[in-house]
Amino acid sequence: MSSVIRIGSRESRLAVIQAEIVKELIQKNHPEIQVELVTMKTTGDKILDKSLELIGGKGLFVKELDKALLEGSIDISVHSLKDMPMEIPEELPIAAYSRRVDPRDALICRPGCSGVPENGVIGTSSRRRSLQLGKLYPGCTFRGIRGNVQTRLRKLEEEGYDGTILAAAGLRRLNMEHVIARIFSTEEMVPAAGQGILAVQGRKGEDHSFLDCVESAKSRFEALAEREFVAALDGGCTSPVAAHAEANGSELKLTGLYYREEDDTYWTDTRIGNTADARQLGAALAEDMRRRD
Numbered sequence: 001m002s003s004v005i006r007i008g009s010r011e012s013r014l015a016v017i018q019a020e021i022v023k024e025l026i027q028k029n030h031p032e033i034q035v036e037l038v039t040m041k042t043t044g045d046k047i048l049d050k051s052l053e054l055i056g057g058k059g060l061f062v063k064e065l066d067k068a069l070l071e072g073s074i075d076i077s078v079h080s081l082k083d084m085p086m087e088i089p090e091e092l093p094i095a096a097y098s099r100r101v102d103p104r105d106a107l108i109c110r111p112g113c114s115g116v117p118e119n120g121v122i123g124t125s126s127r128r129r130s131l132q133l134g135k136l137y138p139g140c141t142f143r144g145i146r147g148n149v150q151t152r153l154r155k156l157e158e159e160g161y162d163g164t165i166l167a168a169a170g171l172r173r174l175n176m177e178h179v180i181a182r183i184f185s186t187e188e189m190v191p192a193a194g195q196g197i198l199a200v201q202g203r204k205g206e207d208h209s210f211l212d213c214v215e216s217a218k219s220r221f222e223a224l225a226e227r228e229f230v231a232a233l234d235g236g237c238t239s240p241v242a243a244h245a246e247a248n249g250s251e252l253k254l255t256g257l258y259y260r261e262e263d264d265t266y267w268t269d270t271r272i273g274n275t276a277d278a279r280q281l282g283a284a285l286a287e288d289m290r291r292r293d
Contacts, residue, residue, distance in 0.1 A: 004034045005210070008065045008074035011039045012148040014170050018198050019078040021173070022098070022214055029213035038074050040064050062201075066092055069203060076208070077201045081194030081223055082167065086231040091204045096211035097219040098198035101169040103191045103244055105129060107182040108171075109163045110156055114181055116140060120162035123155065128240040129165050131259065131266055132189045149174060169196040190242040190257040190268060193226035221247045221275040228282030229256045233290065240266065243282070250275050254282060258289040 009019035023035045065077040123145030124130050130142040152164050197219045202208050222245040229243040242257040252275045259266045273281035
């Protein structure tokens with residue numbers, strides 16, 4: 001194992017904070033390792049005027065970091081797991097899953113407002129969110145909005161939105177809980193697979209034992225079940241398919257959201273299994289819901 005570890009990260013404030021969380025854990029638990037942070041702008045960060053499905057999906061947020069990993073200019077990369085594609089290169093496995101912060105979605109309102117008016121405009125480019133928000137705010141219009149947290153908050157003030165939806169975990173990591181007007185329970189809005197978890201990616205075959213201080217077995221079980229469910233239904237960035245798992249001891253409870261494109265409807269279902277069978281649980285719930293279609 002090298003005495004110097006270079007962590008790759010996107011350039012946004014939140015991405016850097018997330019990478020620094022991993023950096024501090026490594027430095028605290030492995031003081032013999034020198035940790036450096038290498039930031040870069042990804043294609044997904046550069047193109048903000050088009051929806052993700054039109055420009056290539058979530059892979060655009062990891063493409064440059066994957067390339068840097070493969071070329072050896074960084075040793076590991078840190079991502080919000082919810083922003084990672086369902087299929088990742090075999091040679092770049094996820095080496096650690098962090099402790100989950102908060103899987104829920106949060107509503108942020110226009111400054112001076114505590115809620116969204118009946119016929120308001122909510123900014124979200126996520127089909128998963130807009131689909132579920134349609135039941136919670138039936139009179140509202142949903143309009144695309146992209147950019148990092150600070151960009152979206154600026155657009156909220158400048159571009160006529162009454163509210164926008166962001167991951168609660170990101171706001172908490174930014175110490176911006178004060179802007180949250182409402183937190184949606186995971187029953188009200190099923191989160192994106194992996195929401196609230198940081199994923200640390202590395203090169204296959206290398207020693208990642210220094211990431212023992214980052215790894216959460218609970219998060220790993222939850223993430224494997226959620227991502228398997230979404231992958232089994234061909235979900236991802238452009239699909240509203242969603243999943244949320246909760247591990248309690250050896251028990252794993254998984255809730256999935258299934259979307260039927262023909263009539264633009266969705267429903268949820270829950271299945272309980274064992275943490276040791278996390279992937280199988282995700283696949284089984286997906287198959288159950290597909291059969292009901």
